[in-house]
Amino acid sequence: MHEQRSTHPADTTTPVDPTAPMTRPQQAPFRRTVWRRVLSALAAAGIGVAGFAGPAHGSGVGGATTTSEHSATGSVPPAAAADFPTWGTRWAVHATADTGSPAVGMINKTAPGQDRITADYQVDTGRKVCEGSSCSTFMAHLTGPVSGFLSVVAVDIPQDRLPGVPVQGGGGQPQPQPGGSREEMLQRAATWLTANNGGQVPYSQAKVWKDGYRQDCSGYVSMALGLPTPGTNTVGLATDRGITRPVALGELKPGDLLIDASGDNNTRHVVIFEKWNNDAHSSYTAYEQRGDHGTDHRTLTYGLPGGDAEFKPYRPVKFGD
Template identity: 90%
Template sequence: MYEHSSTHPAETTTPTDQTARTRRRRAPFRRTVWRRVLPTVAAAGIGVTGFAGLAHGSDVGGATTGGLSHDSSARAGSVRPAAAADFPTWGTRWVVHATADTGSPAVGMINKTAPGQDRITADYQVDTGRKVCEGSSCSTFMAHLTGPVSGFLSVVAVDIPQDRLPGVPVQGGGGQPQPQPGGSREEMLNRAATWLTANNGAQVPYSQAKVWKDGYRQDCSGYVSMALGLPTPGTNTVGLATDRGITRPVPLGELKPGDLLIDAAGDNNTRHVVIFEKWNNDAHTSYTAYEQRGDHGTDHRTLTYGLPGGDAEFKPYRPVKFGD
């Protein structure tokens, strides 16, 4: 009941057919974008996997078709200005993902049979920190769609001149500010605290299967990944303990704010991780920590995991991003 242990398979894309596309005059207010055939891009040194979030030439079932250029004449009529959360799209066969991660499973597709066939509605967007480009247009943002398919879509698929959706909150409904990745202990603890009230003033509920509005899993390791600013949807508890690009072991007595106590043994029903904030006394008999726990959700409470008389399976680790 503690943490998620599975990983999402990465998507692949297939080349579009250069001869199937036509070049047309573009409306002056839109981004000027030319669709490139993927082998040409790959020859220039850009891997095909860099387009995993686009997948214009792939379907959930594996069928392929060619795409069309990002221009006004690829659709019938002119593009009307976007309403508050209603936007036009361009091109064909854009994959909608399960989470704000281009490597997460596909849950649907927009413009499946025609360019600009679907308009999308979105209630928030996530800055993933991972750039997706198509031609000269790039964005690190993924929009959370409420229609016509529920899921996450790269903002590059939206027919707007910006790299993000105008007027749509970033990483949280109601304009809730996005906790930005940072390198300091204070910033990490501040991000951890956001989940205490992120659910309309209440804590984020626990789940190994669901992701929160910021794209992170709602289990303990997803929560810690969010606090550390790791890529969505987050690594698992074993990864937090064993990946030396993320943490390193430290002595128990040297714990500092933002360090972790991790039980990486057993399975996803027994493994757990918490974020150390401070010692509660000079004798170090308890500490205050941030935690995402089953049957409760996000918590900020006194713990003894890893201390004498407490659960000995928990070991102390220090995020290497702190540089000490």
């Protein structure tokens, strides 16, 4: 099987380790509502949230490393990294605020909620990451226990962002533009080869990975292109002229696509062209998400003479050529 006929809801993801499901403590709706109202009231009163020791699932929100006290001169001391509890297991910490960037570490590797994190700023990526009913577009910049970026979904708080932690973007930390160039697209495609604790992301038409994309071929390509989660299906990748346009086989460049959009969800497929393997163009190397295997990087002949003629070449229009 190659791809999902219909889109999958964007508010669920698959844990990194399906044998160790995440279990988030339940919080009564009124408590979440009251806490949000308290935060709003504090903000309106000009009281720093970081200095309010309100509970979040039984834990202090701001931690002992933050303060709202003023110095004798009346100035506010620089904010230290705030401390927060986490939940679940095996959360990936990324090199950048892009969830498709390489993993540089892991939170709660062996037990749910075993690690507390410290963060000095957060980035609103505009890209929603969900786990169950919890969603956030924010990535926290961690200073411990691992340095890198972690989705705020992993933090055991009722908010979708870290209270009391500054939001950085634009001038300070540039917002990521996933898949903005051919090189970036191929780099993103390669991340799924090792995203599953060093192994490839497993194939599924029904599940979505932790970054919010379906684990089938078209969800994988959508991830590499930086399209909205959970991903466009194969027919959409071939027919939506806001995404791709047809090109000649001999014009293929790294990051172009070969798509079989005919048939049904058991026959349609899409792969990402990387390079020709020889001057005769008798085969090429490509990235793909394939059934009974998962993410792969291998030699293919789809669309070539003697290969599967149903595959046609397409170019993502975002590359501008």
